[in-house]
Amino acid sequence: MAGGNAIRGSRVGAGPVGEVERGESAPRLRLPYWCANGHETRIAFASDADVPELWDCPRCGLPAGQDQRNPPPAPRNEPYKTHLAYVRERRTDADGDALLEEALTRLRARRGM
Template sequence: MAERTLRGARLGGQSFEDERGIEFAARQRVVYVCPQGHTFDIPMAAEADIPALWECPRCGAEALMKDGERPEPKAEKPVRTHWDMLLERRSESELEEILAERLEMLRGGEIGPAHLHRGSKSKSA
């Protein structure tokens, strides 16, 4: 029975709410101009912080707000690699010692997968 009550109601395509008595938020239109001369406007809330740059919907370039100033570029941090972070904790001589110890353990069969050990006796048995 419940299925019949929803038939023909176009669920999701039509709102049954009434817009009478609803006060919409105050809006403003902000105009942007891209380097290729495309002009477009974006509706925004009156109390919103307006961004100086917006992506142009036509070409994807950075459009500047009309009569606005281009913001100063942010200072970027240099990219830190894993090696840089490792050198913050250990010196190169310490790393060479650790590498030599680990290689000796690997060759001795103390660590690592069994199929990589040179002197493994499991193959001869």
């Protein structure tokens, strides 16, 4: 059993941590960003940092800009395409029929029909 007068989680000479011991904080800019849903997000940047034009809204995920009256539009999501849809973009029905006939001819020759 440990001694009853031990101070746990501390070290000799430890005192309260305050602004004096940490030093002064760097100068900051707090800039507002607005998304298309009207959410406002205030981000703190160092005063000498490059400020991004767009920032992702932490509430809805849409891009946010610094102009409240004209926020950036939501990105367009392309619908999911199947493999067949991509094939049909590259080939016509006539090409597909020719490839199918060629494959069937090879299959029949292999089976001896």
